[in-house]
Amino acid sequence: MTAAPGRSDRVFITGASSGIGAALAREYAARGACLGLLARRRELLDDLLASLPHPERHRIYAADVTDRQAVAAAAADFIAANGGADIVIASAGISQGTLTDRSGDLEVFDAVFATNVNATVATFAPFIATMRSQHGPRRLVGIGSVAGVRGMRGAGAYCASKAAVRSYCESLRLDLRSSGIKVVTIAPGYIDTPMTRQNRFPMPFLMPVARFAVQAADTIARGSSYRVLPWQMGVVAKLLRLMPNSLFDFAFSRAPTKQGQGQA
Template sequence: MSAPPGHVDRVFITGASSGIGAALAREYAARGATLGLLARRRERLDELLIELAASRPGQQRHHIYAVDVTDHAALARAAADFIQQEGGADIVIACAGISHGTLTERLEDQAVFDAMFATNVSAMPATFAPFIAPMKTRPTPCRLVGIGSVAGIRGVRGAGAYCASKAAVHSYCESLRLELRASNIRVVTLVPGYIDTSMTRNNRFPMPFLMSAERFAARAVAAIARGDSIRFLPWQMGVAARILRVLPNFLFDALFSRAPTKQRKGQP
């Protein structure tokens, strides 16, 4: 169920100022899409807007929104503005996310747990909700895209908040997919492995099958156009995820209980 020939997508992306979100923005802009770009940092959005304008001068107009996705009222206003300005959205990508190592025994990490769930999980339905009713009235296929992670397949030592938040994303998108199955809206779950972004460059452990953000974006856009229900990128991480799912607990625990951990917030 791909877009009809000649169709130019109107794409709304959260977490658009850096990493995967910015790479997706560049990929869609290169394909002629009109973008709604939302992120916390206005200066980064301004820089991205200048970059996109320079790459296709005079051919597109984009909209930027300096909004924290945890502010659901402001997020809804940004969505309403994009819908009003462009007549709706064909694709909405909830890409905003944060990642830190966490330890449950450290009381100061409770705030990190709360922030991660607010950004990675609760912001996703808040992102999608304003677009669903207008999308249902459109004759052409639409997409809602959630960004999960291979880290959501099994819990990893020292990353309880991130793993749990991404597992929640996977389950939420699956539920939403069933809710909207009878409509023209397809729900796509993208499951990145290790993607070369500022979020992963601080990792102090090996990252197998590391993929560039640009390569990820190109493959992600293809999966979104097809309406894939779930897509692991790179594909090798999908194979690893399937193995991890069926690995008995005793073996999983023996293999991963001493794995290196992700940096906690504020840790050098």
């Protein structure tokens, strides 16, 4: 159930034009938040803004999340317009199958890490100084993945990038522990989004994206350090973490892979 906010939160979300980012935008708008929404595709941002309650309260920024100067400029504009930010969610992410020896996949590794890892840092960085001076709940939210728990066949770039997001957020949580800013990592399992619809294999415990957004927003409000959604995938993640390498290798060495560059 969607909780009514005690006050109007100021929420900045990257990757906001589709998938998890758009679902979080809709959920926070329903809770009465003032939003800053950043994504590459201006037309999708316009459509999203028009669908939200009180669109005049929100600001959109058409920018590539890997453009650090553009992200910093959007953050500065949002802070100036709203007097700060309460929640910053680095939701932008891309996924593509990769093989280390396949021609062109080194460039794919670069792109995946630039979007999934480096852009998370670039999203948080311009907000921290202002958030340190604020009072009340403050959250920096990284979107990881269950894929970051163990490396999966044919998904080296994506799995490694999401493992990096988790480790980075852990480090940042320690860095900011005395500041009052809480760092939250949300690790989605299979969520019904345009990204997962490209998968060519069964997706257990597939979760509707709107339900994910409700549970993610509640987790962020509590300031939990780490949560896997849906909860069933959290159980799977714990089992994978405990599984000996020999058993893991045997079980997953022939698992289906993500679609790679040039594959139909």
